[in-house]
Amino acid sequence: MMFDWLTPTLIAVLLVLAGIGAVRRMNLWRAGQADKVDLIAGLMAMPKRYLHDLHHVVERDKYISRTHVATGGGFVLAMLLVVFVHLFGVDSKVLAWLLLAALVMMFYGAVFVFKRRLNPPSRLSKGPWMRLPKSLLTFSITFFVLTLPAAGVLPEGFGGGLLTVVLSFCILASLVEMLFGMTWGGPMKHAFAGALHLAFHRRPERFGGGRSTGLKAAVLGETSHGVAKPTDFKWNQLLGFDACVQCGRCEAVCPAFAAGQPLNPKKLIQDMVVGFAGGTDEKYAGSPYPNVEVGNAKGGPDQIITDGLIHPDTLWSCTTCRACVEECPMMIEHVDAIVDMRRFLTLEKGDTPNKGAQVLENIIATDNPNGFSPSSRTHWAADQNLNLMKDVQQADVLFWVSDGAFDMRSQRILRAFVKLLKAANVDVAILGDEELDSGDVARRLGDDATFQNLAKRNLAILSQYRFKTIVTTDPHAFHCLRNEYADFDSDLNALASVEVLHHTTFLNRLVQEGRLQLDTFKGGKVTYHDPCYLGRYNGEYDAPRELLASLGIDVAEMERSGYRSRCCGGGGGAPITDIPGERRIADMRMEDVVSTGAELVAVGCQQCTAMLEGVVEPRPVVKDIAEILAGQLIEEAH
Amino acid sequence: MQPSVNVVSLVSVGRHPQSDRSRRADQDARAVELGLKLAGKNLTLVHAGDPENPVLRQYAGMGLDAFTVLRQKSYSDVLPIIGNFLTENNAHVVLMGIRAESGESSGMLPYLLAEKLGWPLLSRVADILHVENGKADVLLALPRGQRRAVTVSLPFIATVDNAAKDARQSAYGPGIRASITVLDAEQTADNMAASWAISPAKPRAKRMKVVKAKNAADRFKAATAKPVGGGGNVLKQGTPAEKAQAIFDLLLEEKVIR
Amino acid sequence: MSNLIRRDPRAERIARNRLHPLHASMMLAEQGEVRGPSGLIRKNPHLVGFIGPNGLKRIDRANAFAGTVNRQKRVSTAQEVVLPLHQVVNPDGYIVVVPDMVGGRLTSQDKDILGLAHSLIAQKGTGKSANMAVVAVCFGESKESQFDLAGVDRLIHLSSDVFDGFTPEARLSALMQVEAQYQPEHWLFPDSVNGGTDLASRLAARLGERPATQAWQVSTTQTVCRGASASTDITRETPRILMLLEECGTAIDETRHEVLSLSVESYDQVPARLLDKGLMSVDPNAVPLAEAEFILSAGNGIHNWDQFHECASVLGATEGASRVAVDDGFMPRTRQVGASGTWVTARVYLAVGISGAIQHMQGIGQCGKVVAINTDAGCDMVKRADLAVIADSEAVLAELTKLVQEHHASKVQEEKHNAA
Numbered sequence A: 001m002m003f004d005w006l007t008p009t010l011i012a013v014l015l016v017l018a019g020i021g022a023v024r025r026m027n028l029w030r031a032g033q034a035d036k037v038d039l040i041a042g043l044m045a046m047p048k049r050y051l052h053d054l055h056h057v058v059e060r061d062k063y064i065s066r067t068h069v070a071t072g073g074g075f076v077l078a079m080l081l082v083v084f085v086h087l088f089g090v091d092s093k094v095l096a097w098l099l100l101a102a103l104v105m106m107f108y109g110a111v112f113v114f115k116r117r118l119n120p121p122s123r124l125s126k127g128p129w130m131r132l133p134k135s136l137l138t139f140s141i142t143f144f145v146l147t148l149p150a151a152g153v154l155p156e157g158f159g160g161g162l163l164t165v166v167l168s169f170c171i172l173a174s175l176v177e178m179l180f181g182m183t184w185g186g187p188m189k190h191a192f193a194g195a196l197h198l199a200f201h202r203r204p205e206r207f208g209g210g211r212s213t214g215l216k217a218a219v220l221g222e223t224s225h226g227v228a229k230p231t232d233f234k235w236n237q238l239l240g241f242d243a244c245v246q247c248g249r250c251e252a253v254c255p256a257f258a259a260g261q262p263l264n265p266k267k268l269i270q271d272m273v274v275g276f277a278g279g280t281d282e283k284y285a286g287s288p289y290p291n292v293e294v295g296n297a298k299g300g301p302d303q304i305i306t307d308g309l310i311h312p313d314t315l316w317s318c319t320t321c322r323a324c325v326e327e328c329p330m331m332i333e334h335v336d337a338i339v340d341m342r343r344f345l346t347l348e349k350g351d352t353p354n355k356g357a358q359v360l361e362n363i364i365a366t367d368n369p370n371g372f373s374p375s376s377r378t379h380w381a382a383d384q385n386l387n388l389m390k391d392v393q394q395a396d397v398l399f400w401v402s403d404g405a406f407d408m409r410s411q412r413i414l415r416a417f418v419k420l421l422k423a424a425n426v427d428v429a430i431l432g433d434e435e436l437d438s439g440d441v442a443r444r445l446g447d448d449a450t451f452q453n454l455a456k457r458n459l460a461i462l463s464q465y466r467f468k469t470i471v472t473t474d475p476h477a478f479h480c481l482r483n484e485y486a487d488f489d490s491d492l493n494a495l496a497s498v499e500v501l502h503h504t505t506f507l508n509r510l511v512q513e514g515r516l517q518l519d520t521f522k523g524g525k526v527t528y529h530d531p532c533y534l535g536r537y538n539g540e541y542d543a544p545r546e547l548l549a550s551l552g553i554d555v556a557e558m559e560r561s562g563y564r565s566r567c568c569g570g571g572g573g574a575p576i577t578d579i580p581g582e583r584r585i586a587d588m589r590m591e592d593v594v595s596t597g598a599e600l601v602a603v604g605c606q607q608c609t610a611m612l613e614g615v616v617e618p619r620p621v622v623k624d625i626a627e628i629l630a631g632q633l634i635e636e637a638h
Numbered sequence B: 001m002q003p004s005v006n007v008v009s010l011v012s013v014g015r016h017p018q019s020d021r022s023r024r025a026d027q028d029a030r031a032v033e034l035g036l037k038l039a040g041k042n043l044t045l046v047h048a049g050d051p052e053n054p055v056l057r058q059y060a061g062m063g064l065d066a067f068t069v070l071r072q073k074s075y076s077d078v079l080p081i082i083g084n085f086l087t088e089n090n091a092h093v094v095l096m097g098i099r100a101e102s103g104e105s106s107g108m109l110p111y112l113l114a115e116k117l118g119w120p121l122l123s124r125v126a127d128i129l130h131v132e133n134g135k136a137d138v139l140l141a142l143p144r145g146q147r148r149a150v151t152v153s154l155p156f157i158a159t160v161d162n163a164a165k166d167a168r169q170s171a172y173g174p175g176i177r178a179s180i181t182v183l184d185a186e187q188t189a190d191n192m193a194a195s196w197a198i199s200p201a202k203p204r205a206k207r208m209k210v211v212k213a214k215n216a217a218d219r220f221k222a223a224t225a226k227p228v229g230g231g232g233n234v235l236k237q238g239t240p241a242e243k244a245q246a247i248f249d250l251l252l253e254e255k256v257i258r
Numbered sequence C: 001m002s003n004l005i006r007r008d009p010r011a012e013r014i015a016r017n018r019l020h021p022l023h024a025s026m027m028l029a030e031q032g033e034v035r036g037p038s039g040l041i042r043k044n045p046h047l048v049g050f051i052g053p054n055g056l057k058r059i060d061r062a063n064a065f066a067g068t069v070n071r072q073k074r075v076s077t078a079q080e081v082v083l084p085l086h087q088v089v090n091p092d093g094y095i096v097v098v099p100d101m102v103g104g105r106l107t108s109q110d111k112d113i114l115g116l117a118h119s120l121i122a123q124k125g126t127g128k129s130a131n132m133a134v135v136a137v138c139f140g141e142s143k144e145s146q147f148d149l150a151g152v153d154r155l156i157h158l159s160s161d162v163f164d165g166f167t168p169e170a171r172l173s174a175l176m177q178v179e180a181q182y183q184p185e186h187w188l189f190p191d192s193v194n195g196g197t198d199l200a201s202r203l204a205a206r207l208g209e210r211p212a213t214q215a216w217q218v219s220t221t222q223t224v225c226r227g228a229s230a231s232t233d234i235t236r237e238t239p240r241i242l243m244l245l246e247e248c249g250t251a252i253d254e255t256r257h258e259v260l261s262l263s264v265e266s267y268d269q270v271p272a273r274l275l276d277k278g279l280m281s282v283d284p285n286a287v288p289l290a291e292a293e294f295i296l297s298a299g300n301g302i303h304n305w306d307q308f309h310e311c312a313s314v315l316g317a318t319e320g321a322s323r324v325a326v327d328d329g330f331m332p333r334t335r336q337v338g339a340s341g342t343w344v345t346a347r348v349y350l351a352v353g354i355s356g357a358i359q360h361m362q363g364i365g366q367c368g369k370v371v372a373i374n375t376d377a378g379c380d381m382v383k384r385a386d387l388a389v390i391a392d393s394e395a396v397l398a399e400l401t402k403l404v405q406e407h408h409a410s411k412v413q414e415e416k417h418n419a420a
Ligand SMILES: Cc1cc2nc3c(=O)[nH]c(=O)nc-3n(C[C@H](O)[C@H](O)[C@H](O)COP(=O)(O)OP(=O)(O)OC[C@H]3O[C@@H](n4cnc5c(N)ncnc54)[C@H](O)[C@@H]3O)c2cc1C
Pocket: A575, A586, A610, A611, A612, A613, A614, A615, A616, A617, C298, C299, C300, C301, C302, C303, C321, C322, C323, C324, C325, C336, C337, C338, C339, C340, C341, C342, C352, C353, C354, C355, C356, C357, C358, C359, C360, C363, C373, C374, C375, C376, C379, C391, C392, C393, C394
């Protein structure tokens, strides 16, 4: 047949083009900063990461998970076999039948992709992505037909010239999408970049069920700080951005997006791609940043990101709740990127919006965000009869009080917790005025210099005393102590053999050990709000619920709870930068609470308490779990 | 702004009112802010004291690549060296805070400088609108948010009021990278201050309303009557008109309505 | 001393001379207490009673007319006691006070300083060195009518128009002349934003004197000043020039003073290097919230926004708002008071329909008087308020607006009357 050469040629040419594209793309990534990754081990681990970890996330949407296995698996297999059967002309019935099977599987998947795209939810990007199911279908059908002769189902040369022309056109169309597009920036890019991203992920600890949520320390004292230009990101961060499938799951869970603040994590990641690849966001076909028109953003690898690509308000809208990261099937790290860019704005430009500058200045001058006198830190405990570490030098438990010490509302939580500790006869001490702000707010606002300073000074104080456990009622301090201080603790080893616990975890142990006598709770319906820094950051979903259950409370769960809990709006310095939106995040969360019919919402964080209580009454009562427990405590009569 | 106008901001080491810790002084930082508005990066930032003091980096972090320190021991009189520096460097506009946050905080330095140099001085400046043809249009801050416009001829000294624009945030990176020029200068000891006794501030009792009663009934009344508005008066009863009257009386008494 | 009954020969002269132009007013003013030459209280039988409707003089022994206007007026004037006159004859020295005279009248700080000046003299005992007079130097137009009661023995009133407006240089040169002529033992100035500090500092720099600033406890030998932004007390010898904080002394209230005027010879007319272009008119709503002295603040309990704005403009108050009012779009974000808005320092903060959430309260921590209008007597704002009225905001604001409008109208009337 006269066109015999056409199919292999097309495949070969497109493979070569794809190869060129791949090299080009890799060079774009390599413009980023060096980062230590074990390339070989990463590549070896990649299939497992894909099958296990990635699919673990994709599994949350059963429909798309099955669809993806069929389509993706089918395509990878089919493409391999196509190379053998059609490019190298390996004449094997078995291979041909295998190929047919793979194509059927792919076709089956593609049909479901097609169906989803008939009426796609708003979180999905449109544009070229609408074309993808058609390309998938074309690919599977075309090669199915092409392979039939090889499988001996149809005679060689079946169909004649016209069919050959049609088929060739279809081959071209589908291969352009599937091969050329994969490395030249089409929707299929996600497969190529995604696979490598899994292999070279910056937080390999996340695979295999691990958790890695602490921010990476900024290097201080260089000619610049934080990420100003796309090339200031680590190369594997850039690679990560390229892996985005624009599935919009991050967008769907982002509280800032829902509140109408100018942030959409999906668009943010796409803008990062625009940045390091150069160009504009014209082609972006998903939801925009609320109230920001698409098409005006311009960027390049060496251009300052906040000069024209992303408005700083976008970065400052984020509450660092990690809902997007938790939800992202490609395991992209939005929060890292956002804080990296904030570091530049704060440390280099001195441009932390709203109260940010003042709060940072206060933290620097007084070690607490509101500029209170450092010597008034322990006033709340004047009547609490608590040991000071300075006096006792050692204790079983160190109670990390946090800046709640300065706030009247939070003090109620602190007192409730102390009451419980006393009832359980825990050997506890506090640092008193020696304690400093944990640095959480400074770090999320991008001021890593101040964070590191506080971390080191806190560690120096901690290293003077002996204790086995640190307990804190503040999940933000908890996260810093548990996950972020280690980077600065290599000399002192202040926390090396110390267990850092959130108060709910600790109280749960006390209850299970029978050290607290609690009455059953007789109030109305209760729901529980998972604080981001306790749940997603530290994986503690059970202890609070077990505690509530121990009071006989059957928690009326909100639709978004556990790892999908919606942020209260209080994290990441968001209440300080206070970027205007259309709604308040806390109001939306309170609506979630109200929709369960609960009269009381239990929380495990003073910040959540403040945010939820900031919602205009009438609304359900907000209480920390420590307060609820303290209220049900049966005190032994002496 | 013509580049020919030399703007100098004089800064001192401030003190945080709650923690007592060194910081950039609020008014001095506003003086830098105003200086940056007038001269941008050409602003000359000067401190007389210890060049190693890290607080100086907080001023530089407002966007200056370099600053000058006239090296001095603490407790010495900085007037002569600053005066010399200003004349030698041909300063046109000298900006500083009204009062230092530490030490005597007498606020006399600008006046002494002005006297020494024979330059006009404006105190409590809220803004400098423009500097042109050897003259500057200045807004002075008056109480209650009022402003007065004044024109002054160059060179002049201005102290910057708290009503002036807030100082911008100090950025860490530029701050630590800024270069310092240290000028060694003659030391003049401040002998008088050495004889002073300095102690933590004693709280001052707020003056009681002294009632000089002429008879027993008045004395009794004075001793028992609740001071108007004091200690949380809650009016529940009465018509809206009566309640409005109570508020009106308080506003009159506080002289916010005249 | 105040109990001593002093004769006032001038007053007696006037009292005797019925044709003296001041006779009538003097007699009326001194009704309460007319003393005879022996110091005994005398009744003036001519002034008892009133003129009845038929033109006849009546004595109302049944007190039936006690409430009439005529009568009340007399009672109130009758209470004005004439204080003994403090005289300084041929003083051997002077203490000069340069009061701020805000709006042409002595401020309470000025009066405290005049009182302090007298107490410094009193500390010197009774010797010759204590024969000193307190001199007040005042510039420009004066509306003050009670220099005598404030303790001014001598007055230097410099009313030339070269001192009008912002004229620190001209004033300084006049003070230099006062210095040359009278060589005061002390110069006392209010340490204030109203010009006192500025003028004092200029004088001190010119004279090469090291002044005491932010002084609050002064004796003839020792002065305690605030230092380091009011965090330390500096105890030092009392210098010649002092800038004094509020309530540094006790105002005079038991003596009258002569207010004899002193003259100043011609002083140098300095060429003004500072050219005053006058006050800018500032609309209360353009005043930065943080600087505003009187704030009318709106919360979720405001339902009639037009009325609120009208009330603010009638009151001359700067508008503030709670976050809810801002979130709901009724007020701009720049008006938000609180943790994530502005921290205000108003002397009077009038919170209408604001519940007093902790984040809001943080912003008003430094306010003087807080007034709340709220329907909920249990809310935190009412607990914080110095005066709280429990009522519907709309009704109270309406009444308040009316009251203030009436007040302004009557003021205008009065001014017209005074001008006439
Ligand atoms: C992080 C964070 C930061 C915040 N920052 C700020 C901030 O800077 N500033 C701020 O203000 N808030 C702030 N808030 C919000 C704050 O928690 C409250 O929600 C808000 O202050 C409540 O505003 P409000 O008092 O106007 O409304 P509400 O709480 O609804 O109070 C309305 C009040 O009006 C009274 N009322 C109702 N009708 C009438 C009537 N007809 N006449 C008279 N009274 C009536 C009611 O009794 C009630 O007391 C913040 C919250 C958070 C979580």
